[in-house]
Amino acid sequence: MSSETAESVQGPLEYSTEEERLKIFGFWIFLGAEVILFGTLFATYLVMYGRTGEGPDPGELFKLKDLLIETFLLLTSSFTGGLAVHEMRRGNLKGLLAWLAVTILLGLGFVGEEAKEFIEYMGDGASMGTSAYWSSFFTLVGTHGCHVSLGILWIAGIMIQLARRGLNAVTARKVFIASLYWHFLDVVWIFIFTLVYMTGMVM
Amino acid sequence: MAQQKNETAAQGHGGFPWRQVIGFILSIVLTLLAVWVVYSLELPAKVTLGIIIIFAFLQASVQLFMFMHVTETKDGSIQTWNMIHAFIAFIIIIVGSIWVMSFGMGYM
Numbered sequence: 001m002s003s004e005t006a007e008s009v010q011g012p013l014e015y016s017t018e019e020e021r022l023k024i025f026g027f028w029i030f031l032g033a034e035v036i037l038f039g040t041l042f043a044t045y046l047v048m049y050g051r052t053g054e055g056p057d058p059g060e061l062f063k064l065k066d067l068l069i070e071t072f073l074l075l076t077s078s079f080t081g082g083l084a085v086h087e088m089r090r091g092n093l094k095g096l097l098a099w100l101a102v103t104i105l106l107g108l109g110f111v112g113e114e115a116k117e118f119i120e121y122m123g124d125g126a127s128m129g130t131s132a133y134w135s136s137f138f139t140l141v142g143t144h145g146c147h148v149s150l151g152i153l154w155i156a157g158i159m160i161q162l163a164r165r166g167l168n169a170v171t172a173r174k175v176f177i178a179s180l181y182w183h184f185l186d187v188v189w190i191f192i193f194t195l196v197y198m199t200g201m202v203m
Numbered sequence: 204m205a206q207q208k209n210e211t212a213a214q215g216h217g218g219f220p221w222r223q224v225i226g227f228i229l230s231i232v233l234t235l236l237a238v239w240v241v242y243s244l245e246l247p248a249k250v251t252l253g254i255i256i257i258f259a260f261l262q263a264s265v266q267l268f269m270f271m272h273v274t275e276t277k278d279g280s281i282q283t284w285n286m287i288h289a290f291i292a293f294i295i296i297i298v299g300s301i302w303v304m305s306f307g308m309g310y311m
Contacts, residue, residue, distance in 0.1 A: 015276055028273075028282040035289035036296070043300035064238070075230050082223040082270040183270045186230075187263045193234070194259040198241050202251055 012089050013172040020173035027177045031184050038188050041143055042195060045136040049199075053131035058200035061121050067197045070113045071189065074148075077106035078186035081179045088175055093167050096175065100159050103182065107152045114145050141196065144188050151182050226269030233262045263290075 015021045052058075080103045087095030118138070121127070126134045158174050165171055237255045244251070267273045273282050 011276070021276065021278070024276075025278045025282065028278075028285055032285045032289035035286070035293050039293035039296040042293075043297045046297060047300050047304045064242075068234075068238070071234055072231075075227070075234065078230070078266065078270060079223060079227040082226065083220055086220040086223060180271055183266050186270075187266045190259050190262045190266075194237065194255050198237060198255050199252065202241050202248060 012176075013091075013167065013169055014088075014176040016169045016172075020169050023173055024177060024180075027180055031180065034184065034188075038140075038143070038191070041136075041140040042191065045140045045196065048132045048136040051132040052134070055126050055130035055134055056124060058133070058137070058196075061124055061126060062197055062200050064201065066113065066117055067193070070110055070117070071193055073106050073110040073113065074186055074189050077103045077110065078183050080106065081182045085176060085179045088167065088172060091167065093162065096167070097159060097162060100155055100162075100175070104152050104155055104159075107148055107155075107182075111145060111149055111152070114141070118142075137196065141192060144185065144192060147181075147185050147188070151178070151185060154178055155182070222269050226265050229265045229269070230262055233258050233265070260290075 014024065080099050084096050084099035084103060087099055121134075126137075128135055128138045155178050158171070158178055161174065162171050237258045240246070240254050240258075241251055246254075267286060273279065273286060275282075
């Protein structure tokens, strides 16, 4: 049997068995549920918009420079995550590990910037219990931040497995699913950028 | 093992990652355009909001198609429709909540 035909039928390694293919498909269904989770948090946030009570208004605290730093860290990490999968599909384990490491570092930078931002807001009198508005702000943006933190631990775990077991159908599927999760967090951030920060600075 | 490695190496995905680079450039351009619309164009608030929301959906599509390869494999169309359905529900939850909660605000 010519290996040429086997390759063209099987496609990328992460799809090479029925089980891995179904797990990737299942993860897409999970992401659909995640869209709804964030939809409910966005709905609460937008309904509570303006209910700042005695606390400060978002326009007083949001800073464009900090927002752009966070946004570009996450956008770039999504790009490097894409490069990691590109290297994986070329069968380049070293390239894959290197790009995953860069992705994690950019993710850590994002979480660090966000933690700094939250601490600044608390110093300026806006914390979880200040007003309905700030409760919904910290719940929405904090839930996204928790997802990013979890993603960092998850990708780190997969990197350890890759180093030990190398590239096979199972580890390739794990990398691919983690990359879907990571890009998805960038999708959520785009809506936080638009509906929370941009809106908070203009309206 | 070795055979599987060879298979991934010969996927035809080799070479320069054009998709990812174009996706990255589009994301940066759309982000900066949104900032420019908000800060430099003095449009009415509702128009500004409408434009940046369209940019957000465009950028979400860039992630889904350029980075996440949503249309890939024979499950591609189900995956794509699942995401379209999720985003329709997302819009209904948000717009519906704002609509419902904006009634009777004058009495509060």
